Amino acid sequence: MSKKIQRRTFIEFLGKGTLGAAFIPPILNYQGGRNQLSSSFTASKIKGVKPSAADNLRLAKGLKYEVIIKWGDPINKEDTFGFNNDYTAFLPLDPSNPNDGLLWVNHEYVDPVFVSDHIPGTERTLEQVKKEQYAVGGSFIRIQKNKKGKWKLVQNDPLNRRVTGLTEIPFNWPEPIAGKNSGIGTLANCSGGVTPWGTILTCEENYDQFYGERNYKTGELIISRYDIGWTKFLDHPPEHYGWVVEVDPQTGEAQKHIALGRCAHECATVKELEDGRIVVYTGDDSINQCLYKFISSKPGSLSEGTLYVANLGLGKWIPLDRDQSEVLNKLFKDQTEVMIRLRQAARYVGGTPLDRPEDIDIDPLNGNVLVTLTNNIPKGNYFGSILKIEEDNGDHASLTFKSDTYLAGGEETGFACPDNMAFDNAGNLWFTSDMSGSLMYKEPYESFKNNGLFLVPRNGEQAGEVIQVASAPIGAELTGPFFAPDGETLFLSVQHPGEGSPSKEQLTSTWPDGIGNIPKPSVVAIQGELLKEIQSARE
Numbered sequence: 276m277s278k279k280i281q282r283r284t285f286i287e288f289l290g291k292g293t294l295g296a297a298f299i300p301p302i303l304n305y306q307g308g309r310n311q312l313s314s315s316f317t318a319s320k321i322k323g324v325k326p327s328a329a330d331n332l333r334l335a336k337g338l339k340y341e342v343i344i345k346w347g348d349p350i351n352k353e354d355t356f357g358f359n360n361d362y363t364a365f366l367p368l369d370p371s372n373p374n375d376g377l378l379w380v381n382h383e384y385v386d387p388v389f390v391s392d393h394i395p396g397t398e399r400t401l402e403q404v405k406k407e408q409y410a411v412g413g414s415f416i417r418i419q420k421n422k423k424g425k426w427k428l429v430q431n432d433p434l435n436r437r438v439t440g441l442t443e444i445p446f447n448w449p450e451p452i453a454g455k456n457s458g459i460g461t462l463a464n465c466s467g468g469v470t471p472w473g474t475i476l477t478c479e480e481n482y483d484q485f486y487g488e489r490n491y492k493t494g495e496l497i498i499s500r501y502d503i504g505w506t507k508f509l510d511h512p513p514e515h516y517g518w519v520v521e522v523d524p525q526t527g528e529a530q531k532h533i534a535l536g537r538c539a540h541e542c543a544t545v546k547e548l549e550d551g552r553i554v555v556y557t558g559d560d561s562i563n564q565c566l567y568k569f570i571s572s573k574p575g576s577l578s579e580g581t582l583y584v585a586n587l588g589l590g591k592w593i594p595l596d597r598d599q600s601e602v603l604n605k606l607f608k609d610q611t612e613v614m615i616r617l618r619q620a621a622r623y624v625g626g627t628p629l630d631r632p633e634d635i636d637i638d639p640l641n642g643n644v645l646v647t648l649t650n651n652i653p654k655g656n657y658f659g660s661i662l663k664i665e666e667d668n669g670d671h672a673s674l675t676f677k678s679d680t681y682l683a684g685g686e687e688t689g690f691a692c693p694d695n696m697a698f699d700n701a702g703n704l705w706f707t708s709d710m711s712g713s714l715m716y717k718e719p720y721e722s723f724k725n726n727g728l729f730l731v732p733r734n735g736e737q738a739g740e741v742i743q744v745a746s747a748p749i750g751a752e753l754t755g756p757f758f759a760p761d762g763e764t765l766f767l768s769v770q771h772p773g774e775g776s777p778s779k780e781q782l783t784s785t786w787p788d789g790i791g792n793i794p795k796p797s798v799v800a801i802q803g804e805l806l807k808e809i810q811s812a813r814e
């Protein structure tokens with residue numbers, strides 16, 4: 276589906292024509308591939324895919340995919356690839372070689388029907404829970420593109436490793452968190468980010484489904500209505516989850532960054548300032564929750580600095596710092612409590628409730644910050660939108676900004692519920708949709724059919740159109756789009772195909788292995804002429 280809605284607005288919004296200005300990131304200077312920005316090639320018209328209810332990964336003409344890895348595949352002698360892959364990030368081992376590197380993949384949650392052979396409605400065993408704990412967290416896998424252009428896992432590479440729901444992880448904070456200096460496991464790992472020093476940030480999103488949440492008035496544990504059943508066996512404090520976790524690809528060491536606050540973090544999008552200080556944007560993906568920005572006080576730090584919440588009405592970033600806020604000083608006993616109860620603190624200082632802020636990306640050509648707002652069904656916002664934040668003076672350390680909705684979901688634009696985004700090397704915007712499984716195929720989502728991947732070209736005659744370029748298998752969501760440095764591969768997760776299958780005998784999807792097989796969350800590599808053409812297109 277392809278619509279020319281808001282084309283003029285989109286072009287203005289993107290700041291078309293700013294190529295060559297100060298915001299060109301190093302990645303655009305990559306000289307090893309064939310997508311040189313000096314090309315005068317104009318892409319032929321892109322034909323999108325129609326919304327589809329088929330059980331396959333359907334791609335637009337000019338794109339093809341291969342599966343790199345599936346849930347359960349061995350990555351070395353001890354470890355296997357986790358379940359429900361979400362965020363991906365490709366880190367080349369040698370910056371001059373885009374065909375060899377480490378792929379980090381988040382594992383968000385489990386479907387017990389597949390992971391632990393749990394039969395819904397029956398009692399779980401601790402053994403089953405342990406299998407499920409192992410299946411969340413993240414994976415590093417070394418992959419290489421061979422001479423035939425296929426991406427292959429390097430089995431048993433020393434850098435292949437898992438971080439799981441069983442890994443002990445220290446807190447990076449001067450005070451203990453719920454009495455401890457470390458917690459057991461990372462979980463709910465949704466989207467993430469990459470630091471300038473080459474580590475991964477993986478974000479703990481819907482943590483309350485695993486070990487619950489605290490009622491801070493009574494101190495009691497609140498069990499989530501989506502609780503998966505671990506709280507009957509384990510009583511890890513909920514305060515140990517809901518953080519941004521940094522993982523070092525060389526050592527596998529992880530740490531939870533308390534200074535970035537505790538909430539249902541979707542992602543952590545990092546920008547390094549000219550003086551080396553770090554800015555991190557992160558959204559709290561829940562209805563009527565807020566958008567945050569951390570600004571470090573020292574170069575290269577994710578622990579020393581100030582966390583701010585966005586007030587869109589005032590166009591201000593408001594500090595969540597007890598020393599700068601009378602109300603926080605009065606209501607919270609220390610800064611540790613502010614970080615743990617971030618949602619309440621944000622509300623007290625005037626953070627703007629948003630319609631599920633999910634992924635955040637920075638436009639590489641003009642520095643605008645895009646935030647997907649997936650939906651807010653209780654408020655009647657079914658289709659979501661993409662928000663633009665324009666920092667004053669284009670400065671990511673600015674405490675004032677302008678904001679605007681630039682692209683709204685709906686039948687007119689052909690997409691609903693935007694989630695993860697990625698810009699390619701030419702500044703074209705790619706994003707995925709996340710209509711929840713329980714609502715898919717029903718009004719008002721019926722016409723959109725399966726979830727998809729969408730492209731908004733920046734240049735050429737289709738600039739500003741929303742073009743669906745992929746349709747997911749049944750029940751699945753496409754997540755974690757991430758481009759290889761040469762722009763020739765788009766890594767993409769296919770998460771939860773067949774979700775909602777009542778049992779292994781009654782499957783709603785058999786992707787990727789086909790009839791007679793259970794569905795498996797998998798990571799694919801998308802390549803093809805369309806990727807090359809779209810990144811070479813000029814008007």
Ligand code: FEO
Nearest residue numbers: 465480541560633
């Ligand atoms: Fe895990 Fe907000 O998506």
Ligand code: CA
Nearest residue numbers: 465633694695
């Ligand atoms: Ca997401």
Ligand code: CA
Nearest residue numbers: 633649694709
């Ligand atoms: Ca989502």
